[in-house]
Amino acid sequence: xxxxxxxxxxxxxxxxxxxxxxxxxxxxxxxxxxxxxxxxxxxxxxxxxxxxxxxxxxxxxxxxxxxxxxxxxxxxxxxxxxxxxxxxxxxxxxxxxxxxxxxxxxxxxxxxxx
Amino acid sequence: xxxxxxxxxxxxxxxxxxxxxxxxxxxxxxxxxxxxxxxxxxxxxxxxxxxxxxxxxxxxxxxxxxxxxxxxxxxxxxxxxxxxxxxxxxxxxxxxxxxxxxxxxxxxxx
Numbered sequence: 001x002x003x004x005x006x007x008x009x010x011x012x013x014x015x016x017x018x019x020x021x022x023x024x025x026x027x028x029x030x031x032x033x034x035x036x037x038x039x040x041x042x043x044x045x046x047x048x049x050x051x052x053x054x055x056x057x058x059x060x061x062x063x064x065x066x067x068x069x070x071x072x073x074x075x076x077x078x079x080x081x082x083x084x085x086x087x088x089x090x091x092x093x094x095x096x097x098x099x100x101x102x103x104x105x106x107x108x109x110x111x112x113x114x
Numbered sequence: 115x116x117x118x119x120x121x122x123x124x125x126x127x128x129x130x131x132x133x134x135x136x137x138x139x140x141x142x143x144x145x146x147x148x149x150x151x152x153x154x155x156x157x158x159x160x161x162x163x164x165x166x167x168x169x170x171x172x173x174x175x176x177x178x179x180x181x182x183x184x185x186x187x188x189x190x191x192x193x194x195x196x197x198x199x200x201x202x203x204x205x206x207x208x209x210x211x212x213x214x215x216x217x218x219x220x221x222x223x224x
Contacts, residue, residue: 043217103212108157
């Protein structure tokens with residue numbers, strides 16, 4: 001299967017700072033990338049869907065000014081958690097797809113805000 | 115819209131027991147169906163998939179059959195092992211939209 005690399009795998013940041021998470025498709029061009037959030041012992045919650053070169057579509061209840069998503073190229077999407085607070089601590093997972101094929105997942109990023 | 119309903123857990127089984135985790139879906143058209151597995155502290159790994167009705171996905175002793183008439187994709191394994199302990203997610207892919215079930219935590223005891 002295709003490879004999606006997510007970086008960093010773990011990050012600890014201070015409250016009030018911003019954190020950027022990268023999601024790269026290594027061997028295919030990802031026309032669409034998805035960002036999910038997973039709380040402990042819960043399922044994945046879709047946060048937003050981004051298509052290359054256009055603004056992300058956010059799910060209801062997700063603050064777009066809080067979670068900035070950029071999909072500037074066919075191989076890279078970034079999620080920036082702005083002014084992070086402890087309640088933003090979570091496991092964030094990206095996935096990428098091309099031309100209506102299934103999505104492939106990154107390894108996830110565990111964010112801890114202290 | 116697209117949605118997935120998955121059997122709630124947790125499920126605890128003894129080694130070599132038979133496993134079934136139920137999954138049903140709602141979708142228009144012809145979705146693809148997946149089972150993903152998540153081990154503690156890790157991301158999701160694709161376990162198996164089926165892209166059309168009556169297809170059977172299989173991997174590592176796990177199987178699931180795409181049943182359009184019952185809109186189901188139940189996961190089965192004839193003899194579970196301790197190493198199968200993980201969280202299992204049923205998922206649907208349709209029209210560039212991917213949705214997950216709530217996840218089922220499986221614990222297999224020796």
